[in-house]
């Protein structure tokens with residue numbers, strides 16, 4: 264494949280020497296759970312996001328699960344309470360909600376942003392609604408006055424699924440001093456899955472919050488519910504980040520700004536090159552927010568999406584779909600009660616993600632754009 268969708272070895276190649284040195288440091292330390300490496304990672308991420316509490320955890324799904332479970336422990340939520348989420352998201356957002364015994368309530372998306380239509384949130388609020396989970400999908404911050412006003416009016420927690428948006432920044436937005444995605448609401452979840460803009464060499468994630476009490480409960484829950492050795496105040500889990508992954512991430516975090524600006528260049532190359540009726544380009548929010556282009560998602564509206572992908576593959580261009588089947592249509596959620604979700608259901612057949620990660624150069628992006636313009640349907 265001339266233009267693979269993603270080549271993770273290539274993504275990590277520039278960091279190879281530093282990663283090996285960091286791995287050696289951990290191997291020699293003899294400390295394979297917790298310890299200095301994890302503490303340093305948490306401090307560095309906290310400085311980066313300008314948020315006081317960071318808890319390194321096993322992955323992004325666990326970060327969300329722990330936040331929701333912590334609110335249950337704190338008596339803020341109880342089983343059967345409802346959490347509003349965008350219907351077009353990765354399954355993990357919804358798995359976290361149902362895993363905690365809460366009820367996921369999907370809200371339809373805005374056709375331009377492909378993310379939650381904030382004007383529809385209020386109509387989905389019931390007496391049992393306790394939280395909104397905005398998902399900064401594709402690296403694009405979703406946050407506006409409507410969302411905050413509804414949260415305030417009904418005393419709802421805002422729990423950000425910021426798995427895809429590390430480094431995305433919305434000036435003057437959010438409930439606290441930080442304007443970084445993940446630190447805007449009451450609590451946020453970050454994923455360091457290997458394909459993310461900063462990926463671990465395995466699974467890893469983090470919880471972000473300004474709430475010290477929530478942070479304490481999350482940290483305790485992630486460590487068997489244990490507040491001190493052999494003393495368990497909660498029925499917890501083992502959801503800690505591995506020091507080896509913390510060390511890998513400490514190598515890569517300082518390069519996040521470069522990674523994100525490289526992706527922006529590729530996104531601009533696509534924007535400036537692709538010009539074809541029936542191919543809709545992603546909505547740009549630069550004026551308001553700095554998006555970080557985790558994915559570059561186009562909509563293939565006038566053509567058969569699968570045929571379009573096949574033809575691109577024949578030209579050596581790898582693509583992906585985020586997401587072909589929305590969570591409420593997955594077999595594990597058959598029978599989920601929900602309102603009409605016409606936009607989500609329609610666009611699920613139109614989405615195509617183009618290569619955007621390291622390994623795809625600006626010249627590659629322009630060539631892919633030209634290939635799309637001249638594809639013969």
Ligand SMILES: Cc1ncc(COP(=O)(O)O)c(C=O)c1O
Nearest residue numbers: 322323324353355356426454456
């Ligand atoms: C929107 C979204 N939420 C949650 C997750 C879960 O993160 P993880 O894969 O680290 O469990 C992911 C990524 O994989 C994601 O893209």
